[in-house]
């Protein structure tokens with residue numbers, strides 16, 4: 398039985414990576430199979446359950462654009478973890494969007510990948526590719542983002558996205574009460590990109606907490622923009638969210654205070670902070686997600702109110718363990734099911750953790766890089 402864990406060297410490397418220079422370039426990374434202790438010979442069979450596949454098989458990892466630090470960390474961790482386990486990894490980013498990702502997946506199938514792990518750019522645009530993969534005997538794991546409208550997804554591995562949204566909604570209320578005196582409070586809402594299947598559960602989770610408070614008048618949204626369609630951020634781009642917040646602040650908050658902003662992730666939280674600062678407003682209470690380095694520092698300093706820790710090591714390790722099961726011909730492990738519009742996809746859900754200034758040191762205690770950022774900024 399192989400032991401697969403993410404190497405500490407990969408963590409250090411990932412921690413040091415910035416998001417700068419995300420676009421373009423050759424975004425494929427591969428590693429030769431290790432000459433470790435894998436004695437199994439390649440077989441010609443396909444990856445149907447019960448059969449397994451060679452211990453040095455090719456595994457494809459198809460990631461979206463580098464719209465947040467977690468994707469960059471995942472690349473390093475997959476490469477290190479798969480290589481260490483003796484597999485032959487192909488790790489690619491689809492920086493140019495959904496059609497590039499379709500081509501990359503097709504090519505992984507042609508290169509004989511036995512499992513393809515996909516963080517979808519657009520979860521609704523991959524059905525023909527994953528169905529072709531299934532026909533070729535390849536197992537498909539949806540990573541972090543669901544692949545929709547197809548029955549050819551074998552497993553979904555993610556942090557529970559609805560719970561991420563619930564955590565953000567709860568954090569916003571907690572922060573308003575702590576930092577903005579008595580209500581009612583003025584808030585604005587930001588959602589993620591519409592092509593990312595996660596944006597809906599994030600938003601719905603948050604609104605399950607916030608909508609009753611909007612209905613009873615505790616929260617006011619002066620822009621009147623409260624539907625996911627109205628508040629979505631195309632491509633998760635900071636500039637899109639910042640422009641939207643700029644016009645909302647100038648249009649609706651001339652003499653009014655903006656007390657809080659629901660942000661679905663750290664990148665967009667920092668965009669909203671920049672917008673409020675540019676308009677000379679007091680810092681609103683901001684939620685976030687991902688525990689990106691800049692936001693960890695901001696939370697530690699007491700600026701960004703909240704973030705969420707979805708430890709990428711945990712997510713990658715969960716996927717690596719599932720790949721190992723498939724390699725041995727064992728069924729995948731799941732603890733939930735998620736509807737992708739066609740089937741209930743067996744799901745391996747992990748639990749997200751809310752982070753505030755007062756628990757940051759504790760939450761990141763076993764993450765050396767983030768623990769250091771907290772210590773340096775406290």
Ligand code: BGC
Nearest residue numbers: 464465542593595633662687
């Ligand atoms: C991920 C988030 C991330 C966002 C933008 C989502 O699918 O779950 O962690 O912030 O994409 O990259």
